[in-house]
Ligand SMILES: Cc1ncc(C[n+]2csc(CCOP(=O)(O)OP(=O)(O)O)c2C)c(N)n1
C-alpha cells in the first residue's frame with residue numbers, strides 16, 4: 001500500500017475543464033491536511049490542444065515534480081497515448097470507455113486500468129448539450145472512491161469553486177461527483193496500491209507563484225504596477241489589478257513593455273513604489289530603460305519570469321535561458337542587482353526585498369524567476385508579514401520640510417557622496433528642484449561632458465554596488481556541509497535538487513547544494529568559499545548551453561571542476577534525473 | 587493661506603541655452619515660462635518631462651522639477667508622474683522625431699487614456715540633434731542627409747492624428763508668435779485632460795525650406811478668424827484641407843473632464859505618493875484567506 005504519496009495527472013484538452021478539476025483536486029488534498037504541488041503543462045492555445053495538470057500530494061512539504069505521474073485521469077484517448085508510458089509499474093489509468101472499446105494501443109499489463117464510461121454516464125444522467133463538461137467531475141468521483149477520499153470534502157471544494165456560478169451549477173457538479181463515486185462503488189474492484197489518509201489540517205496557503213510575488217510586492221508598499229500581458233507574468237498584472245485599488249495603488253495595462261517600464265520610472269520619480277513584470281520578449285523591449293534607471297538613479301523593479309526561448313520560443317513552458325540577459329542586457333556601465341527566488345515563498349519575500357533595495361540604492365533590481373515558479377501552485381505555510389519592512393532609503397518626501405539648495409540653485413540630487421546614494425526629493429518638495437536625467441549630468445542633474453565630473457559620477461554610481469553588497473541575500477547552503485559533491489543552481493530547480501539530495505543521502509551519497517539568491521553583483525567570495533573543497537560541482541539549470549556553468553569561471557575568478565546538468569525541452573526537471581546525473585560523477 | 591504670487595519669468599531660468607542662435611526652440615522656452623507666470627505656477631508645482639533631441643534639451647533650460655528621459659519615451663513617464671501625484675502640473679516637451687517617430691505608439695495611447703498632461707511638440711520637420719535627417723513631418727521630397735534625392739515618404743500631421751484618436755485638446759502654435767504661443771500653452775495647461783500643442787519651431791541650421799519666412803507666408807491664425815474650436819469633425823476638416831496651416835486652438839472638448847487619473851484614483855485629493863507605506867498601517871493579512 002502506498003499511503004499519502006502520489007501524483008495525479010489529469011490529461012485533457014485546453015478549455016475542456018480539466019484545469020478546474022485539477023484546481024479542485026489540489027484543494028481537496030490540501031483540505032485533507034496534505035501538502036500539494038501542482039504543475040500545469042499547457043500549450044499556447046486556448047481550446048483544443050492537449051494539456052495536463054499534475055497534482056502531487058504527500059504528507060510533507062514538496063517542491064518538485066514527481067519523476068512520473070502515478071494516476072492518469074485520461075479524459076480522452078490522446079492523454080493516454082501521450083502519458084500512458086510515463087506511469088510506473090502499478091500505476092493507474094482511469095479511462096473513458098464510453099465508446100465501448102478498451103484503450104487503443106495500450107498494452108501495458110503492469111498498470112491498473114479502470115474503465116469508466118465517463119461520457120455516457122454524464123450524457124445519460126445530466127442531459128443537455130453541455131453535459132460533457134461534467135465528465136471531469138464524474139472522474140473525480142471515481143478517483144475519490146478509489147483513494148477512499150470523503151466525498152464531502154470534495155463537495156466543499158466544489159461549492160467554493162462554483163458558488164458564484166449559481167446553485168444549479170453546484171448541484172449538477174455534486175450529482176456528477178456522486179455518479180462517479182457510485183459507478184466506482186458498484187463496478188470497480190480496487191487493485192491498485194494508492195490510498196490517502198486524512199491528517200490534521202495545517203494552516204497552509206495553496207498559492208500560485210505569481211500571486212505570491214504580487215502579494216509580496218503589495219505588502220512591501222507597491223503602489224504602481226504597469227505591465228503588458230505575457231506568459232508567465234500575466235497573473236501578476238491580473239492579481240494586482242484586482243487588489244491594488246483597495247490600497248490606493250494604480251495598475252496600468254500599458255500599450256507595450258517600453259511604456260510599462262518607463263511608466264514605472266515616472267512613478268518612481270514622482271515618489272511611488274513601482275514595479276513591472278514580464279518575460280523574455282518583453283524584457284528585450286525594456287532594455288533601454290534599465291540603463292536609464294541606472295543613469296537617472298531611479299528605483300526600478302522588474303519581475304522577469306523566464307519561459308522557453310529564443311524569440312517567441314516555447315511561450316508557456318519552463319526555461320532559464322535569460323540568465324545572461326538579466327546580468328548583462330543594456331548599454332553602458334551601471335549598477336544593477338539581480339535576485340533569484342528558489343521557491344514560491346522566496347518569491348514573496350525577495351520581491352518585497354527587491355522594492356527596498358531598488359529604493360535604497362536607486363537602481364534597477366531584476367527578480368529573475370521562471371514559468372514554473374510563476375504558474376505552479378503549492379501549499380506553503382502562511383506568510384510572516386512581520387518580516388516585511390519598508391525602507392525607502394534616502395527618499396525625501398516630507399512635504400513640510402523645505403530643503404536647502406546650495407547657492408540658491410537646484411538641489412544637489414546627484415551629490416557626490418561617499419556611499420554613492422544621494423538624497424532624492426520628489427517633485428513638489430520645496431527646495432528640491434533638480435533634473436533627473438538619462439544624460440551624464442552634474443550634481444544638480446544638468447547635462448555635462450566634463451571629463452572629471454564624468455569620472456566622478458560614474459564612480460559614484462558604481463560605488464552603490466559595494467554599499468549594497470552586505471545587504472544582499474547571500475547564497476544558501478543546503479545539505480551536508482562536508483560533502484564534496486556539490487550542486488550549484490538558482491531558481492526553481494531548487495525544489496528538485498532538495499529532493500534529489502534526500503534520495504542520494506538514502507543511497508549513501510552525501511551532497512550539498514549552494515543556492516544562489518543574488519546573481520548580481522555576484523557574491524564571488526562567499527560562493528568561492530562554499531565551493532572551495534568541491535570535488536565536482538553539478539551546475540543545474542534549465543537551458544541548452546549551461547549559461548551559469550559557462551559564466552562561472554568569470555564570475556568566480558577561478559576555474560573549478562563542473563558538470564552541467566541541463567534540461568531545455570520545456571518540461572520541469574525531476575529529482576530522478578538529478579539523482580542520475582549525480583550518480584554518474586559520484 | 588496662499589501667498590501672493592510674485593514670481594517673474596527669471597525664476598524659471600536655469601542653464602543658459604545652447605541652441606543655435608535663432609532656433610525656434612527659444613520661442614517655446616520663453617513662451618512656456620511666461621505661461622507659467624501667467625498661470626501663477628511655481629517651479630515646484632511643475633514637472634517638465636522631455637525625451638532626447640535639441641528640443642528636449644529644454645529640461646536643462648527651464649527651472650522646475652524636470653526629467654530628461656530617453657528618446658521617444660517622455661509620454662509614459664509623464665503619464666505615470668501625473669497619476670502618482672495629480673497635484674503636479676506635468677508638461678511633456680518633445681520633438682517631432684521624439685514624439686511622432688520613435689514615440690508614436692505612446693502618443694496615440696496617451697491620448698486614449700486622457701491623463702491630464704500637456705504635450706508640446708517642437709516640430710521642426712527634421713532630426714536636429716543628429717544633424718538634419720528628414721523626420722516624419724518632413725514633406726515628401728525634403729532633401730536631407732538621409733534623403734539626398736528628397737524624402738520618399740509622406741508626412742504625418744500630429745494634430746490630425748490627435749483629433750482622430752480622440753484628444754480632448756488639440757492646438758498648433760508658431761514659436762515666433764510669442765503672444766499666440768503663450769495663450770495656447772496657457773489654455774492647454776488649464777485644460778483638464780490630455781492636451782497636445784504642435785509648435786512650429788524652425789530649425790535654422792538643418793531645415794532651409796520651412797523657415798520663419800516660409801511659415802509667415804504659409805500659416806493662418808485662427809484667432810483672427812471666426813472659428814469656434816468645439817467641433818472635432820470641423821477641426822479635422824480644417825487641419826486636413828486648409829491650404830494654409832491653421833495656427834491656434836483647433837479643438838477643445840468642452841464636456842465635463844474625464845481624466846484617467848480621476849477614473850483610477852477615485853479620490854484625487856489622496857495622491858498615492860503621500861501614503862505612508864509602513865506595513866503596520868495597512869491590512870494585508872486578510873488577503874491570505876483567499877489562499878486558505
Ligand atoms: C533609441 C535612440 N535612437 C536614436 C537616438 C539618436 N537621436 C537622438 S535625438 C534624435 C532625433 C531627434 O529629433 P527630434 O525629436 O525631432 O528633435 P530635434 O533634435 O529636431 O529637436 C535621434 C534620432 C537616440 N538617442 N536614441
Ligand code: SF4
Pocket residue numbers: 604605606608609610611640641710714715788789790791792
Ligand atoms: S540644430 Fe536646429 S533644432 Fe537643433 S538647436 Fe540648432 S536650430 Fe535648433
